[in-house]
Amino acid sequence: MSVLLSAWLIGSQVFHASWGAIDDHDTLKMIGAGNHHLPLGQYLQVLFTQTELGQIGAYPRFRPFYYPALLGEAVLWGDNVHLWYASRVGLLAIFIAGIWIPIARHLGIIISLCFVLSIMRMPFWGDVWARLGPGEIYAAAGLGGWVAGIDAMFAGASERLRRLGMFSVSLGTLIMVGSKETLFPFAGYSICAFVAFIYLHRQSVAAKIHLVLVLAYSAATAAAIGLALRGGEDILGRPAGLSERLTQIVAPFASSLAMFVLPAIVLLAVTAAIARWRRPVGSSLGDSWLKPAITYIAGVVWLWSLYLSQYIGYNGQWPTGYRYDFPGVFAAPALVVISVMFLAAVTRPYPLASRAVRGAAMTAALVSIVISIMAMPFPLANSVKDNIDHTARFQKALANVAALAKKDPDLPIILRANGAWTYEKIVSVAIYLHNYYKVANPIAVKFYSDGNSSPQFLALAEAIKRWERDGGREQFVPLGSVAERAKLGCLSIGLDGPGEPDCRGDASM
Numbered sequence: 001m002s003v004l005l006s007a008w009l010i011g012s013q014v015f016h017a018s019w020g021a022i023d024d025h026d027t028l029k030m031i032g033a034g035n036h037h038l039p040l041g042q043y044l045q046v047l048f049t050q051t052e053l054g055q056i057g058a059y060p061r062f063r064p065f066y067y068p069a070l071l072g073e074a075v076l077w078g079d080n081v082h083l084w085y086a087s088r089v090g091l092l093a094i095f096i097a098g099i100w101i102p103i104a105r106h107l108g109i110i111i112s113l114c115f116v117l118s119i120m121r122m123p124f125w126g127d128v129w130a131r132l133g134p135g136e137i138y139a140a141a142g143l144g145g146w147v148a149g150i151d152a153m154f155a156g157a158s159e160r161l162r163r164l165g166m167f168s169v170s171l172g173t174l175i176m177v178g179s180k181e182t183l184f185p186f187a188g189y190s191i192c193a194f195v196a197f198i199y200l201h202r203q204s205v206a207a208k209i210h211l212v213l214v215l216a217y218s219a220a221t222a223a224a225i226g227l228a229l230r231g232g233e234d235i236l237g238r239p240a241g242l243s244e245r246l247t248q249i250v251a252p253f254a255s256s257l258a259m260f261v262l263p264a265i266v267l268l269a270v271t272a273a274i275a276r277w278r279r280p281v282g283s284s285l286g287d288s289w290l291k292p293a294i295t296y297i298a299g300v301v302w303l304w305s306l307y308l309s310q311y312i313g314y315n316g317q318w319p320t321g322y323r324y325d326f327p328g329v330f331a332a333p334a335l336v337v338i339s340v341m342f343l344a345a346v347t348r349p350y351p352l353a354s355r356a357v358r359g360a361a362m363t364a365a366l367v368s369i370v371i372s373i374m375a376m377p378f379p380l381a382n383s384v385k386d387n388i389d390h391t392a393r394f395q396k397a398l399a400n401v402a403a404l405a406k407k408d409p410d411l412p413i414i415l416r417a418n419g420a421w422t423y424e425k426i427v428s429v430a431i432y433l434h435n436y437y438k439v440a441n442p443i444a445v446k447f448y449s450d451g452n453s454s455p456q457f458l459a460l461a462e463a464i465k466r467w468e469r470d471g472g473r474e475q476f477v478p479l480g481s482v483a484e485r486a487k488l489g490c491l492s493i494g495l496d497g498p499g500e501p502d503c504r505g506d507a508s509m
Contacts, residue, residue, distance in 0.1 A: 002097035006089050010129045010384055013085040018391040023133030025428035033435045037078030057227035060235045065178025066135045084132050091141040098144020102151035106341050114365035117372035118333055126383020127323035135179040136326045146172025166210045182313030187218035238315045248316035249308045260304040271346045292345035299338040307331040397507040402437035404505045412482035412490045413443045418497030419450030420460040425495045430475035444479040
């Protein structure tokens with residue numbers, strides 16, 4: 001079912017989408033000019049010379065899973081974009097299954113489907129699954145495995161299933177923490193989970209091994225992130241000091257109490273009173289209420305802390321409506337799910353109340369499913385459609401320019417940069433022309449300012465001007481070196497605006 005749902009949501013990209021202008025060119029650059037796959041023998045060389053893993057402490061990011069996984073895909077899929085999109089269908093299916101199965105085990109398929117549809121219609125998913133490069137793609141699969149693993153660890157019916165759950169938790173932690181720094185809290189959650197499991201199963205050697213491995217991985221990752229941020233700023237130039245970041249939870253703290261803590265306290269108080277005064281004969285308060293309550297409290301603390309941690313990770317600028325909302329915005333709907341699980345557990349000794357809870361939950365779930373169906377197409381479906389359209393037009397324009405260029409390899413190609421925001425597009429177009437379309441023509445850059453005075457844009461503008469003057473990045477020649485040849489003829493691509501008026505093949509991107 002998860003594969004079918006994933007294919008329904010994003011499967012059309014497998015057949016119709018192409019390489020995009022943003023991020024995807026980095027993959028082709030790492031595959032290398034003239035290669036259709038990254039040669040396995042060059043894997044480590046590329047990993048440590050072209051990614052942040054070769055610049056630990058010198059680059060303000062550290063993602064020890066993201067680039068090894070991306071390069072592994074480059075070895076397997078190469079420049080076949082259809083296989084890349086097919087792998088995304090599989091990764092989304094893992095995320096959906098990891099969420100679906102645990103909820104279905106405890107509350108049934110209808111409620112599980114309700115939750116999956118509710119989160120999949122969130123607006124930020126297009127920024128994840130209608131692209132190829134975001135780290136959230138791997139992190140989502142890791143989260144699905146982690147959630148399923150937690151359930152198997154503590155609710156598995158056999159030792160084999162519990163051990164499989166431990167492995168899934170450890171692997172999910174490795175993937176999430178190693179794909180996105182803002183998911184580092186999951187290292188702490190996993191450590192707490194293994195400590196709790198060892199307390200309950202003191203003879204479990206497997207749990208102790210996993211705990212040591214997660215502790216070692218977390219410590220090494222924390223040290224590397226600390227080195228990466230020792231300059232006091234993150235990749236976007238925002239303050240990265242612990243004290244500055246912790247202050248970011250002050251503003252949302254009161255609303256988070258109302259969202260997570262107060263509903264939990266009310267639910268715990270009401271169910272405790274009922275369990276205390278209406279306890280069935282022969283049952284203890286510990287078995288009927290306390291054990292489920294402890295589990296519920298742990299779940300509430302997990303979701304509450306995850307929600308607040310994203311304000312710390314994004315320096316208070318959260319939620320955004322984009323991929324950075326993953327997975328913090330799941331906390332509120334997940335609270336509803338674990339609250340229903342708690343109610344189902346504590347009302348089990350009371351047949352009438354148990355039927356009422358499950359009936360109400362089922363009714364609400366069916367209503368939510370109807371709302372989800374009426375909301376179709378989901379924002380993700382619209383993003384997928386846009387991605388197919390944009391990537392197809394982008395590659396068609398590049399192919400047309402490349403065809404013209406190959407007729408005269410001496411004909412210069414001038415990339416007209418209409419503003420500083422074209423920085424990444426400039427690099428992208430040059431890599432596609434040289435690496436993917438095997439164009440040998442000289443490529444130069446000509447910059448036109450859009451008047452933006454933001455410090456970030458001014459820095460990008462200066463970098464583009466240097467390319468115009470001096471060339472660089474092993475892709476560009478100085479504009480002055482082809483100026484005379486261009487008078488006799490040239491090709492031009494306009495980025496965020498028109499191309500050069502005196503050149504042929506004007507393509508706007």
